[in-house]
Amino acid sequence: MMLPGARRRVRTTDSKERLFEAAMELLGSRSPESVSVDEIAAAAGVSKGTVYYNFGSKDELVSQLLSYGAQKLMGELARVASAEDPYLALRQMLEFAMDFVASYPAFAHLWMQEQLDADTANAFAGTPLNTQVTGLIIEVLERLVVLAPEQKLSVATSIFGAALFTARMRASGRTDLDREQTVRAVLLTVDGLRATRPPASN
Amino acid sequence: MMLPGARRRVRTTDSKERLFEAAMELLGSRSPESVSVDEIAAAAGVSKGTVYYNFGSKDELVSQLLSYGAQKLMGELARVASAEDPYLALRQMLEFAMDFVASYPAFAHLWMQEQLDADTANAFAGTPLNTQVTGLIIEVLERLVVLAPEQKLSVATSIFGAALFTARMRASGRTDLDREQTVRAVLLTVDGLRATRPPASN
Amino acid sequence: MMLPGARRRVRTTDSKERLFEAAMELLGSRSPESVSVDEIAAAAGVSKGTVYYNFGSKDELVSQLLSYGAQKLMGELARVASAEDPYLALRQMLEFAMDFVASYPAFAHLWMQEQLDADTANAFAGTPLNTQVTGLIIEVLERLVVLAPEQKLSVATSIFGAALFTARMRASGRTDLDREQTVRAVLLTVDGLRATRPPASN
Amino acid sequence: MMLPGARRRVRTTDSKERLFEAAMELLGSRSPESVSVDEIAAAAGVSKGTVYYNFGSKDELVSQLLSYGAQKLMGELARVASAEDPYLALRQMLEFAMDFVASYPAFAHLWMQEQLDADTANAFAGTPLNTQVTGLIIEVLERLVVLAPEQKLSVATSIFGAALFTARMRASGRTDLDREQTVRAVLLTVDGLRATRPPASN
DNA sequence: TATGAATGAGCCTTCATTCAT
DNA sequence: TATGAATGAAGGCTCATTCAT
The missing domain is CATH 1.10.357.10 (Tetracycline Repressor, domain 2)
Structure with a gap:
């Protein structure tokens, strides 16, 4: 996704990606309804607001996944x-x-x-x-x-x-x-x- | 389910049966999480309390079903x-x-x-x-x-x-x-x- | 609203009425948007859920008022x-x-x-x-x-x-x-x- | 508001002006509370941060208006x-x-x-x-x-x-x-x- | 046996604000 | 001067559950 040598915008842990992964992990064993946004955000190590900043809604996150x-x-x-x-x-x-x-x-x-x-x-x-x-x-x-x-x-x-x-x-x-x-x-x-x-x- | 005139003995736990059927109907197309106790009770024509009187909890109702x-x-x-x-x-x-x-x-x-x-x-x-x-x-x-x-x-x-x-x-x-x-x-x-x-x- | 002599269902502090009054009080000096449901409920001495039980929504409460x-x-x-x-x-x-x-x-x-x-x-x-x-x-x-x-x-x-x-x-x-x-x-x-x-x- | 060709000196605080106008437009039909900073910034074609850079706070923007x-x-x-x-x-x-x-x-x-x-x-x-x-x-x-x-x-x-x-x-x-x-x-x-x-x- | 008013925890979402760049 | 990603407090609402009657 990044050309070799391209300096990553330091500290850009890429919240979106981390949320994606966290959600993937959580949704592996539980239904979307039973997984809260709080939980996903916590698992990704970001604040809840970040989910909305990046995906707009919980449904959208799941949908994109x-x-x-x-x-x-x-x-x-x-x-x-x-x-x-x-x-x-x-x-x-x-x-x-x-x-x-x-x-x-x-x-x-x-x-x-x-x-x-x-x-x-x-x-x-x-x-x-x-x-x-x-x-x-x-x-x-x-x-x-x-x-x-x-x-x-x-x-x-x-x-x-x-x-x-x-x-x-x-x-x-x-x-x-x-x-x-x-x-x-x-x-x-x-x-x-x-x-x-x-x-x-x- | 009952012939007209077949007058049920004690008219007992008619509620339980109706709740069962209502739940069955509702759960045919929706997940348990998305069906509320209110809804089930309403569909069965009984009060919400009756669900708890008869089944103790929503999970128990579903489980029995x-x-x-x-x-x-x-x-x-x-x-x-x-x-x-x-x-x-x-x-x-x-x-x-x-x-x-x-x-x-x-x-x-x-x-x-x-x-x-x-x-x-x-x-x-x-x-x-x-x-x-x-x-x-x-x-x-x-x-x-x-x-x-x-x-x-x-x-x-x-x-x-x-x-x-x-x-x-x-x-x-x-x-x-x-x-x-x-x-x-x-x-x-x-x-x-x-x-x-x-x-x-x- | 009650026939004289009719015994009030003890302890029926009539949440709805109290919410009405609390809302009236609060809305006297602030806009509906700036008054939260929590606040109204607290002022009425009931839980937040009671607002929704009685009015269905904040808008409905204000509307009825x-x-x-x-x-x-x-x-x-x-x-x-x-x-x-x-x-x-x-x-x-x-x-x-x-x-x-x-x-x-x-x-x-x-x-x-x-x-x-x-x-x-x-x-x-x-x-x-x-x-x-x-x-x-x-x-x-x-x-x-x-x-x-x-x-x-x-x-x-x-x-x-x-x-x-x-x-x-x-x-x-x-x-x-x-x-x-x-x-x-x-x-x-x-x-x-x-x-x-x-x-x-x- | 400016004749074409009138080239603004330093092209400075053009943002401030545009935010002012955008806010004016939006607040014509809606209350300040119901208009978000995002909305104002978007209408002005600038980023949200710019609002804070220029006005310090939403209230201040409204106040200045x-x-x-x-x-x-x-x-x-x-x-x-x-x-x-x-x-x-x-x-x-x-x-x-x-x-x-x-x-x-x-x-x-x-x-x-x-x-x-x-x-x-x-x-x-x-x-x-x-x-x-x-x-x-x-x-x-x-x-x-x-x-x-x-x-x-x-x-x-x-x-x-x-x-x-x-x-x-x-x-x-x-x-x-x-x-x-x-x-x-x-x-x-x-x-x-x-x-x-x-x-x-x- | 049944009711329904009341509760409170928890959910999704919005939004003013901050800050590193 | 400007950006926009990130935050966290707060808000409205839902719902399983309790309980006095």
């Missing part, structure tokens, strides 16, 4: 999805998802909530992450097997749900699910597909 | 799981889950949250629903294929996640996923299992 | 205005206004502000007090002299302004204006009218 | 008051007052508030405008009629009140009061004086 994560996830997911072999692509997408959720539990947390609260959904402008991801999954699946149009969405959603849920489960630390084992489990859906559908003509 | 639903779900799930044919059993379990979530969105809502908030989890004493369900799934799966011990949990969790997520998705009304299509999609995991594992010796 | 005073003022003003002799009626209206403002400085305070803030104006639903009072003044004036239609409003507004301002001035205690002297001063406008307009044909 | 306006008003009022004919002098004072308030609603706004808030009053050091104006009015009135000492202040205050109130009323745009009509209405007080008092011996 969400978008930031969504972009990061989708970027890498899309990159990985382009792998030659569609099955490999899916596996790598899942692996990345598992790692991503493990590194940033806050995002999975936020996304699951996005699914829950009707209103929160709108907070995230543009296409919901949900739709973006399932769209991507569908693309890859189509390179693997022939799918009836009406099946596409349900299959993709099922995969997405399984991945999000297991990843979150792992990240919560309450269950010890092995990474590879989990990826393989989710991939079973794809195995089922290959076993019951004709391969993509391509 | 949760247990009630969990019991109802597990009861039927276990019944269906005992079907002779394990594949059929799974299919029926999924069908029932879909319908259950559609009928009582509040439960799915609450369960997903149970997964999310670290604290909320403890609210529900005893074995978390999560564990109960995956246990049941594992039992059935074992009647179908041979599973390595370390795979059991991840596969069952994957199925549970896919089911919960797609069911909730359907219930939210934001996507139109066909019931059968969805069940079949989740069953793909099982298909994958059958295609890649030896059948249960039994 | 306003309406209450407006009604009280208009009621008496209208009664006095009906005196046979229009000049006497005006004198008595002014005397009453002086006394009213002296007793309840908060109202004059609030009304002057009503004139000031564009938005606050709407807070008071229905015809603004301003209009009601000038309307009443016009009625009486017409029984005294013949007035060109286009003069009516300006004359009445002028009288209203003079009365409100002098009354408020007196009530503020910063100037010592004698009651009778002040009434007479405002009445000069009417004297001027009588000296320059034909008497009402009636 | 007040004094500036008071001086401007009093200067012209005093000039006009010296007209040979006292009645004409009063008429012209009123006409000027109407125009002044129409041009700079902020001042009338501020002055009315000065009357209201006990604390704000002190903000304006020196003789309150109120006193200055009534003093001037009294001087002129004394050249017109013989006035008992105890009447002077109430009559002058009444005229001031009527003028300030009607002027403000007009400026608010909520009522359409004709300028001449309004001046005449306020002058009625003087007419009443002439009709009931002996002319000044002078």
Whole structure:
């Protein structure tokens, strides 16, 4: 973010960034509603007013966090999805998802909530992450097997749900699910597909 | 729920029931935190004090709702799981889950949250629903294929996640996923299992 | 408000009433914005929450105070205005206004502000007090002299302004204006009218 | 305010002037409390810090605005008051007052508030405008009629009140009061004086 | 069994002010 | 001379909970 050698405006601990990180940390295990602005500010080592100076509102902070994560996830997911072999692509997408959720539990947390609260959904402008991801999954699946149009969405959603849920489960630390084992489990859906559908003509 | 003229014996704890239903309705689309006791009481047509008289606290009300639903779900799930044919059993379990979530969105809502908030989890004493369900799934799966011990949990969790997520998705009304299509999609995991594992010796 | 002999629900110090009075007292010398809800509650000897329990919002409390005073003022003003002799009626209206403002400085305070803030104006639903009072003044004036239609409003507004301002001035205690002297001063406008307009044909 | 090309010497304290104007604009329709420093700075196109650099505090800015306006008003009022004919002098004072308030609603706004808030009053050091104006009015009135000492202040205050109130009323745009009509209405007080008092011996 | 007035802790937000640059 | 990031006090409001009746 800074050219090497550029002298940082001394003492600019970059409150915005610290708030972002503090929020990420806190939202990893608790819902936005249950985390107060005071808490976030304290965790970031800045005053409460600074949150408002930098983000305008609590919702905006959360929203920016969400978008930031969504972009990061989708970027890498899309990159990985382009792998030659569609099955490999899916596996790598899942692996990345598992790692991503493990590194940033806050995002999975936020996304699951996005699914829950009707209103929160709108907070995230543009296409919901949900739709973006399932769209991507569908693309890859189509390179693997022939799918009836009406099946596409349900299959993709099922995969997405399984991945999000297991990843979150792992990240919560309450269950010890092995990474590879989990990826393989989710991939079973794809195995089922290959076993019951004709391969993509391509 | 009661035939006209069926005059309830003592007209007792009618309030409790009404509160239960009101809460169920409200929690179908909103998080517990965002639903106030006032609101629940108002929706039930009783005073706020009555909530405390009957349940002691808001958390307790929600908790009881949760247990009630969990019991109802597990009861039927276990019944269906005992079907002779394990594949059929799974299919029926999924069908029932879909319908259950559609009928009582509040439960799915609450369960997903149970997964999310670290604290909320403890609210529900005893074995978390999560564990109960995956246990049941594992039992059935074992009647179908041979599973390595370390795979059991991840596969069952994957199925549970896919089911919960797609069911909730359907219930939210934001996507139109066909019931059968969805069940079949989740069953793909099982298909994958059958295609890649030896059948249960039994 | 209570039948004689009716036993008051002991200890019902009637928070609402006390809040009303406390607010009235505080608003006598300070603007609504500068008086905090905490302060009002403390002055009334109740908790802050009680303000919201009883009024819903600070604005609503002020608004109700306003309406209450407006009604009280208009009621008496209208009664006095009906005196046979229009000049006497005006004198008595002014005397009453002086006394009213002296007793309840908060109202004059609030009304002057009503004139000031564009938005606050709407807070008071229905015809603004301003209009009601000038309307009443016009009625009486017409029984005294013949007035060109286009003069009516300006004359009445002028009288209203003079009365409100002098009354408020007196009530503020910063100037010592004698009651009778002040009434007479405002009445000069009417004297001027009588000296320059034909008497009402009636 | 400056001819194009008139290039200001040092381009100095241009900020101060712009802040002054921005504040004047904003305070024309809203109370000082409801106008934030941010808003004023933004309207002036300078940073918030500049307000503090130039004025030290928000109150000081408002206070200076007040004094500036008071001086401007009093200067012209005093000039006009010296007209040979006292009645004409009063008429012209009123006409000027109407125009002044129409041009700079902020001042009338501020002055009315000065009357209201006990604390704000002190903000304006020196003789309150109120006193200055009534003093001037009294001087002129004394050249017109013989006035008992105890009447002077109430009559002058009444005229001031009527003028300030009607002027403000007009400026608010909520009522359409004709300028001449309004001046005449306020002058009625003087007419009443002439009709009931002996002319000044002078 | 039920009520509803009252409470107080806690929340989000605004804003005048400071200060290093 | 000017900036703007940061602050912290204060404000309005919500809400789970208590309690006298």
